[in-house]
Amino acid sequence: MLREHNNERSQRRGGATLILPLVACLLVLLIAPLVIIIVVSLASRGPYGKTIYEFSFSNYARAIDPVYLSAYRRTIWVAISTTALCLLISYPVAYYIALRAAEKWKRVLLVLVVIPFWTSFLIRTYAWMLLLRSEGLVNAAFMSAGLTGAPLKLLYNDLAVLVGQVYGELPFMVLPLYVALEKLDVRLLEAAEDLGANRFWTFAKVTLPLSRPGLIAGIVLVFIPSLGAFITPDLLGGAKSVMIGNLIQNQFAQLNQPFGSALSILLTLAVLVLLLIAIRSGLKPSELA
């Protein structure tokens, strides 16, 4: 009896010990940096880029300056367009892999979706530069096909940013949608057809609502990283294609760490609010893993 009691206690202590590395990781890698950024965001920039720890909210006040409005607007526009385009492209792809493809091809197709991850995103973005530039493959193909006389200006504009973003985020939409559609009970589709629903009605009333978890997960996984994108606009965008991510990056490059930190915190808060909305509308955190 006593030994049992001791056993239980030592087990509980063992459990606490086991969880320590995780707690330490979270403290060092997540909480501490966040606290540092919050503290820095409340400081101000001294001459020559030195951070002066005199606390005020002036950086946050500066963040709502209309000068930055176009960057915010572009960020939201790019993020929404990226998400919408990813959705339009991914749904048929995921649907095909989950419900139409032969069993032996499923795995091959899924690997094809994931293969781009084997190369760094930076390098893949450079590859897009090679494709889209004036002497690039796309223009060469268009010209040899006689579609255009002079090379089109495909690179260094908002459209190029969108193409790069959609390309980069696509797998994050395909995979959760695939998981949701794979779980779909095909007998329900037969039941719908039996009750008089044609393919369109069956899709709208059964398939689409039942793939909702995948839709929400995919939207979250694409929209939120798109808000913080800075590589694509930096490499594929023009001088005016500045997004919030570039703005933050620039502040740190120009040694204005306090303002950059304030912008980061604001972006983080925006993401948190969006996540809460997503969870409210039925997203389970486990579906993002």
Added chain:
Amino acid sequence: MQGYEIELKEITRRFGSVTAVDSVSLEVRSGEFLTLLGPSGCGKTTLLRVIAGFETPDEGSVVLGGSDVTLVPPYRRNVTTVFQHYALFPHLDVFGNVAFGLERRGERRDKIAQLVNEALAMVRLEGMEARKPAELSGGQQQRVALARALVLEPRVLLLDEPLAALDLKLRKQMQVELKRLQRRVGISFVYVTHDQEEALTMSDRIVVMNLGRIEQTGSAAEIYERPQNEFVAGFIGVSNILRGVVESVVDGFASIRIGASRILVQQSEALPDRQVRVMIRPEKIRFGSASSAQPGAMLDAKIDSGVYLGESTQWVVELNDGQRLTVVEQNDVQFESTDGRVGERVTIHWDPAATLIIPE
């Protein structure tokens, strides 16, 4: 062709090298409860799916209410199905499930509400409109599936082993209720099951299937009392098959030699000296040499073993030539024990009209 809701004409459906349904022709009459009965893999579900439109036959045609629908997709056929696992839409509540087909037809809202309520009342699920399928018991889900299919007033309702997932007591209860419902709505039901008792309880007509073909079609009594072949005799109920040789046929009775004994079987066609099988149901056999027993309907036997079943006892007796018979005896007097009678020499008798020659 009045009076037939469905006509199947020489339907064949193959899956690779397997012929699931082999040249089956069948008519479903107006307002009848028709059961497709057979072991798993006999093609009964495939046949049902051909009627529903989920399978297109490789050969043959499906005529529904007088028009050929062989190539018409399921959503344009006026038949609905109650699926084995109900296939209720998990994201819709009970009302949404039952209203699904009506909404598709574009009925007015108040009309939908009225029809859904009537359908739910018919299956006794009033007040459950807002429940999700996951919050219902198996029996309730079953009723929702029924209401969902019946609310569309189909020409024929197809039921694919709808009671298989329910426990025994509920199953018996639903059998009675299904039959009552079918009489009330007057729609033809085509019911698929492998459970012979279910088929006997509910059906107006039973179609016994095996290996993709129809073995026999008839009422419950016809199928049970006068099976046309050994498969039907063996699949429905317990049957004793005795092997013997025809000696003569006189006045509509064949004299058949079994070992050293002779029995008489009602039959006019059997030829002398032919090897035949004689079927008799266990509950038709009585113990004792009753004075009323006709000659040629009596055999000597020895009790081999017995199983007490409560209301009855199932005995196995051995004839002099070694053939065994099952005899079911009603326990109408106080029962002692089966062991005491094992080894006892007995005489068994029956009504000659209860026996039947099964063709080879």
